[in-house]
Amino acid sequence: xxxxxxxxxxxxxxxGGVMIGVAALLLMLMxxxxxxxxxxxxxxxxxxxxxxxxSDISWRVLFVIGVLAGPFALMAMTGAPVxxxxxASGLTLPIAGFLVGLGTAIGAGCTSGHGICGxxxxxxxxxxxxxxFMTTAIITVYIVRHLV
Amino acid sequence: MTRxxxxxxxxxxxxxxxxxxGMLNPAKVAGFLDLFGVWDPSLAFVMGGGVIAxxxxxxxxxxxxxxxxxxxxxxxxxxxxxxxxxxxxxxFGVGWGLAGLCPGPAIASILxxxxxxxxxxxxxxxxxxxxxxxxxxxxxRPAAQV
Numbered sequence: 001x002x003x004x005x006x007x008x009x010x011x012x013x014x015x016g017g018v019m020i021g022v023a024a025l026l027l028m029l030m031x032x033x034x035x036x037x038x039x040x041x042x043x044x045x046x047x048x049x050x051x052x053x054x055s056d057i058s059w060r061v062l063f064v065i066g067v068l069a070g071p072f073a074l075m076a077m078t079g080a081p082v083x084x085x086x087x088a089s090g091l092t093l094p095i096a097g098f099l100v101g102l103g104t105a106i107g108a109g110c111t112s113g114h115g116i117c118g119x120x121x122x123x124x125x126x127x128x129x130x131x132x133f134m135t136t137a138i139i140t141v142y143i144v145r146h147l148v
Numbered sequence: 149m150t151r152x153x154x155x156x157x158x159x160x161x162x163x164x165x166x167x168x169x170g171m172l173n174p175a176k177v178a179g180f181l182d183l184f185g186v187w188d189p190s191l192a193f194v195m196g197g198g199v200i201a202x203x204x205x206x207x208x209x210x211x212x213x214x215x216x217x218x219x220x221x222x223x224x225x226x227x228x229x230x231x232x233x234x235x236x237x238x239x240f241g242v243g244w245g246l247a248g249l250c251p252g253p254a255i256a257s258i259l260x261x262x263x264x265x266x267x268x269x270x271x272x273x274x275x276x277x278x279x280x281x282x283x284x285x286x287x288x289r290p291a292a293q294v
Contacts, residue, residue, distance in 0.1 A: 002185075010190060017194035017197025020194065021203075024202040030154050038251045062156050063162075070160045074164040082173075083170075088174070093264070095243075096247035097247065098243070100251060101251075101273060101278075102275035102278055103275070105236070108236065111244075119199045120199050123227075125233060145185055
């Protein structure tokens with residue numbers, strides 16, 4: 001294993017991580033809700049597709065509006081663009097998107113729900129989910145980068 | 149009104165945190181997942197910072213009878229490890245590894261790079277809808293809203 005020191009951003013990542021954790025704690029403290037993005041998006045879809053969940057849609061939509069604005073708020077404050085580069089293109093993107101949606105719906109959570117929130121309340125269920133999705137993600141990247 | 153502003157600001161804090169942390173950068177996510185190549189450990193600091201901040205907050209929160217703007221806490225009680233959890237997490241990991249995007253960062257970057265992320269998000273929503281149909285939706289699993 002070689003460490004990529006040129007890309008290593010421990011301070012920005014730690015501060016960003018704390019902001020994510022504080023957002024999760026505020027959503028629970030102020031609104032009593034778990035900050036799991038796949039569950040929030042699924043709840044919006046459920047509210048649109050069936051009438052049973054209508055009452056639960058508003059907090060989710062308001063939260064998502066904030067998420068959409070978040071990167072622009074950061075850019076306005078720091079004056080620097082958000083650095084990013086794609087790793088997938090063409091058909092890989094929609095296939096990956098479908099797997100992310102399907103997997104998080106079946107497994108009831110993603111990086112925010114199982115990762116940030118589940119681990120923070122010491123859920124064994126979430127710890128197992130995190131262990132599995134980290135493992136299959138690492139295997140996938142290994143295959144794409146080093147075998148194909 | 150205050151409740152709505154609070155929800156939007158909490159979402160904004162989350163989106164800004166994702167952007168600062170590097171989670172919106174698929175190349176950085178892939179660099180973190182590339183354990184057997186040239187490894188960028190940065191995103192371990194995101195997970196660490198996020199979990200520790202929320203762990204402390206969870207202790208404060210559970211001392212209260214109710215949240216500030218709502219009648220009660222959404223308490224998650226599921227502890228079962230079933231095949232759905234294992235299969236779902238495994239499929240999610242493959243998708244995450246392929247594109248370097250998970251649900252939060254995908255939503256947070258869609259206005260910045262709609263051309264790249266738009267189709268990913270559309271298919272992610274389709275996958276969520278199919279997955280909810282296959283598993284009977286949240287009505288059959290009341291505590292599954294992680």
